[in-house]
Amino acid sequence: MTVSTNAVHESGQNAARQLGQQDHSRRLYVIAVDPETSFPGTPFIERIRAEIGDIAGREPMPATLDELRAEVVRWCAAEADRFEGLVSASADPLTTDSLVRRAALAAAPLALRSGAWLQWQSAPGNADDATVLRILTLYASDVGVGRPQDSRGSVYLSLLRQLHLSEHAAPVARLVHDPRVADHHFHLPATLLAMSRRPEDFRPELVGADLCLRTVGLLPALRLVRQVHPQLVDWTAIDPSAARAGDELSGLQLCLAIVENGFDDGELARVRTGFQWAFTVLKRWSASLFAELDEARDPAYEMAELLRHRAREGAVYHQVFAIAGRSLSDWLQDARTDPSELLAELAKSRLVKPGRSADSPLVNGLVSERGPMFRVFSPADLLVIRRWIDSLPTRQPEPEPPKRAPEADAVSAKLLATVMAGPVDDGREPGDIREAYHLLQQRTDTPAIRRFALDYVRGWLARSRHRMASDPQRLPDVWGREGLRPWLVEQHDRQGRDFEASATTPMPTREELIDSTVQLAPLTLIDGAWLQGFTDYEHAASEQGYFLFETYWDELGNGVPRLNHPLIYRQVLAEMDIKVPPTASREFAMWEGFRDESFELPVYWLSIGRFPRTFMPEILGLNLAMELSGVGGTYRRARQALKKYGFSTKFVDIHNTIDNVATGHSAWAADAVDTYLASLPVSHGAGAVAEVWERVRTGFRSLNPPSGLLARRAFRRARRASRSLATI
Structure with missing residues (x-):
């Protein structure tokens, strides 16, 4: 072997350094999914506990786990109704497809690793511990023990494939490079996976968070996807609360048995903290996603997003072509942060025939095999552009100010810094x-x-x-x-x-x-x-x-x-x-x-x-x-x-x-x-x-x-x- 020790330790950190400096959640995610990763000790542990405690204490919560679970069940039912209502209110198949794609991709960082935060709970030194064996039983169910590619995450990957959304989903570390998945969608799973690499330090909190997620079951946003595609996959295999094939107990029942039999009073307090933290983060994430999907029903939202994602590379090529007296390159530079003005001018330009995408040069001659923009846009991109053009009125109304979506949590810079710093090397190897x-x-x-x-x-x-x-x-x-x-x-x-x-x-x-x-x-x-x-x-x-x-x-x-x-x-x-x-x-x-x-x-x-x-x-x-x-x-x-x-x-x-x-x-x-x-x-x-x-x-x-x-x-x-x- 010629791989250096440092390379073995730092593959995840190296991958994280290649991402954007503000993408804290996805940077932590790519480190935490590395099977040979090594996480730091005291600074990381203290930072995680401080942040979990702060988030869990943001709002008053019921005092007992039973009351917490009842609150989650109530929230989940109401939230699922909201998401399903988005589909019910949409008569346009293209809009429905957009909602499904967005919901499925937003849930992917968590769902592709459903249950993975339990992956290191068993170790050679505790392999005969009763609580560890219960956790291992639950984890074995999640990964579909005895069946290849049948983990809950594998089933979710098959869903993404059916929806033609899996380009970056396998191996899962590539998901961080998918521009369609916003950084905050990685926050909850990245933190859970990072904690899983310190199992001795975070067992109660991880089990508490796991109990919260199994009480939720199928995420409210994914109930929207199931509503549209009820037969596309085995939804019970994706639902972490449900039983897998051949299991006597459901995932929720197994997790409850761990909580009821595996912790003393002091540890149960930490279980509640983990539960409250996961619930708080999940609610804020779900509220932000709902607002995003609600806005995305407007074709202009997706078009603006497409402009923002493609602006950087596009700005290199369009110094000569002008729109409203400015070069398209200048417009695209501005669109990297705010595409709204370019979107409005583009709608008035000669490239677009409002309401008539079939006659619009932007998606016809320019992108044809003889056009200057041949293969610049993918088929999915072209669908977004056509949908936006067809939605445009023949006379442009005054643009409305964009709504501000509720803010979702993301991994803090301080937490990421402790991870990127790596473990402290005390230089002391075993003496014998x-x-x-x-x-x-x-x-x-x-x-x-x-x-x-x-x-x-x-x-x-x-x-x-x-x-x-x-x-x-x-x-x-x-x-x-x-x-x-x-x-x-x-x-x-x-x-x-x-x-x-x-x-x-x-x-x-x-x-x-x-x-x-x-x-x-x-x-x-x-x-x-x-x-x-x-x-x-x-x-x-x-x-x-x-x-x-x-x-x-x-x-x-x-x-x-x-x-x-x-x-x-x-x-x-x-x-x-x-x-x-x-x-x-x-x-x-x-x-x-x-x-x-x-x-x-x-x-x-x-x-x-x-x-x-x-x-x-x-x-x-x-x-x-x-x-x-x-x-x-x-x-x-x-x-x-x-x-x-x-x-x-x-x-x-x-x-x-x-x-x-x-x-x-x-x-x-x-x-x-x-x-x-x-x-x-x-x-x-x-x-x-x-x-x-x-x-x-x-x-x-x-x-x-x-x-x-x-x-x-x-x-x-x-x-x-x-x-x-x-x-x-």
Whole structure:
């Protein structure tokens, strides 16, 4: 890998710097959707809390959550009636289409990431926590676990595609470049997504905001869209309050269960603050959007907007052409801030025949294939111009002063500044492998910890590449178009034969079994840690990532504590009279019963899981190795040993079944690799397959890399090289 540490950290910030200086909300949004983003600590946390508190306290609110929810329900019903009334009052299909387009685009920043603010709530250190498991259950429903491209946001993307509005919607970071989506439409989702990157600091507030949004359900503005297009998409999948296919409980019921069971009195006060903040912002946003749509029923509104959006580039070309004694270039310069005067003069110019767009040069000869403005306007632009011309009266009335729309909230300059400044680098990396294990348990970190993780991964992968060609258990040298399923079945057969051949091998003693079980605890109690990055919204619902998120979801027991793998493993330890501290605690990492080397592989898991985009091929290979490792052989052998000494075999039994090579995790892992590699020639050219396959093979071997002197020397050398890249 040649990507520097800074590039890994700052991709979102770099994208934000390319946007307009006043576009604070969209700049925060593009940073917050980055799956490898790293948000600052104290200044950011304090600024968010101050702004949330200020906004939540703008107006008196009911004291209890039940009363708050009742207030939201009343508001939502009245607001939905207002939006639907806009359509009812419009007899013009073109006006209705305009209202639908505007409403759908305005809601896009939020709806394309519906539920994403819950994406980092689960972490290796809290994967057995009951509240976290409830939140993960709700989030899994939002992303459509087990189904590719079926998150609530994915369904909304299909709506935008049906409406021909998706040019900038995928990947979602491109949405900030859509000029049709005003900056204030990004405020609420950008703030929520930014908070989601500090899950330990904002859990109550995020759950409170989530409860508000699920109480609202389908946004009032989107009820206008549904009114016009009731059959266009599955609207219940877009509605965050509704149940998804196969769910017993609705999104609202799941969220209520989290609030009722997961917080003490002090945290509930923060839940109410998050709810009140979200409701206040949502009301102001909705009022502003309603005013915009109401004005947009006048074709002149959209025409003025088109002039404003296109004025900058148009001003370059029209120094000679004059309107009302001024060059069109001068008019366009003024139109960048106020297009009203140009609009009035244009209506009186020879380019426009009021009421008769078919006869108007502006949308005929000038834009024809022989005209000087051929392809300057898109078909949608031309529709706006024609609609405006046709609406013009033959005699121009005195223009009315424009109405002032209610002001919507936007991300403050102070908040954005704390994010753009980046995390404070204290320069203190983990002092040893045990401290690294402890510090990497949670999602948030410092630049020093992130730097340690990146260096460790690069070193571990270099060790894994050492003499890989001589490893008999390696992946095939070349990936074939037939995919990995045939190879997978062959490996399963081999592991079965190895198990049969080991029938005469003596069982470990009771003490040896207990010792091996204890030394595996730092690894097994963070089961799925290598996949933690695939809880990120875009990965969790992608064609490759949905396999990995579903695997992660299974490792944590599908939200059910009795099926949670870390909890099951702790039960086995308890049967062995072994009581270890909580996994995320410093005491666990420092517990004398563990040997230092027992933390080496777990730290690799914790490190690589932070970089789902940077190390996608390696994670795919590692996941395949992990899911295949015990099926048919090792798990059966372990079962015999556990049973011999009277210990529960539930942990190995459940893995031997869910990891199966036909329909289980091993099959999913192979399919994820195949899906990823099959897409590469289209996007990166045929030569990319061989390069990426080599990285997948390295990831596969990284589960069990060589441990000799030369291999460990390669590890140290690669870590040093990685550190030097950090300064590039």
